[in-house]
Amino acid sequence: MARFVILTGAGISAESGLGTFRDKDGLWTRYDLREIATPEGFAANPRLVHDFYNARRKNAAEALPNAAHAALARLEKALPGEVLIITQNIDNLHERAGSRTVLHMHGDLFRARCTACGHAWDAPAEMAPGDPCPACAHPGTRPDIVWFGEFPYFMEEIWDALRRAKTFAAIGTSGSVYPAAAFVQDAARAGAHTLEINLEPSETVNDFAEARHGRASDLVPEWVNEVLARTG
Incomplete structure (x- = not known):
């Protein structure tokens, strides 16, 4: 226990x-959370979402x-x-x-998840729309992040x-x-x-x-x- x-x-x-999210210079002041942190945003523009999290993944990997x-x-x-x-x-x-x-x-910035079967795995440094799931080959992988509207x-x-x-x-x-x-x-x-x-x-x-x-x-x-x- x-x-x-x-x-x-x-x-x-x-x-x-x-970067933090809610401070006066936080990430939400520079990005529309509906576009980069919701399932609907990912469905509308997966390239934008992947670019955002690819940059955050690089930033996190370089941090100590x-x-x-x-x-x-x-x-x-x-x-x-x-x-x-x-x-x-x-x-x-x-x-x-x-x-x-x-x-x-x-969720975990360094993990990826399949939008079709739910399988999760270690994310590469760069993710892109169309990346195939290693379990089912579905071309719709996403960052394994809990977005707004999803359950923690x-x-x-x-x-x-x-x-x-x-x-x-x-x-x-x-x-x-x-x-x-x-x-x-x-x-x-x-x-x-x-x-x-x-x-x-x-x-x-x-x-x-x-x-x-x-x-x-x-x-x-x-x-x-x-x-x-x-x-x-």
């Missing part, structure tokens, strides 16, 4: 150079994990079987930092983990997107201590028992050190 359930959002990867990612990996290594990371991010910086128990609720992955596992957690921490997330915005309430109802670590107060900050505001690369290592000092 994971004693520590940790939700991470775009803010934890921003310090690694990956930061101190916050490294601290969470250190926590998991020190407390095997007791740490679960749920991430809204589609990059692989948690894994590259050394975390092994990571649920990508919004791993939700049964996530709800179960939240009900069992002793500590729930949300790091670098705006608190504005459901169902993740409700995780703190579910964890609190089950008796978990709840903590927000964010650059500034989120939309759900009042739902947390504790809040720390500042750079994730500063605050997450501090928090992990405190946890390990208590549990060590």
Whole structure:
């Protein structure tokens, strides 16, 4: 059972150079989400969607994990079987930092999925309309990303983990997107201590028992050190 359930959002990867979505200069200010992050947008213009995610895949591959990612990996290594990371991010910086128990609720930029049979596989650096599925050969592969209007992955596992957690921490997330915005309430109802670590107060900050505001690369290592000092 994971004693520590940790939700991470775009803010934890921003310090690694990956763009956030909802800030004043975020990705949604430069792109129409209906065109590049919906099934309808993909059906209308798959080339545009693939170009967008190809660029994001390249950006993510060139980015490096930061101190916050490294601290969470250190926590998991020190407390095997007791740490679960749920991430809204589609990059692989948690894994590259050394975390092994990571649920990508919004999908994985480095995976591809068939629109016909649902088979998923490791994505190439460049995807294109007409790429055949390796399982059924259907020429309609897409990034394995949860788009607007689609249901997030791993939700049964996530709800179960939240009900069992002793500590729930949300790091670098705006608190504005459901169902993740409700995780703190579910964890609190089950008796978990709840903590927000964010650059500034989120939309759900009042739902947390504790809040720390500042750079994730500063605050997450501090928090992990405190946890390990208590549990060590």
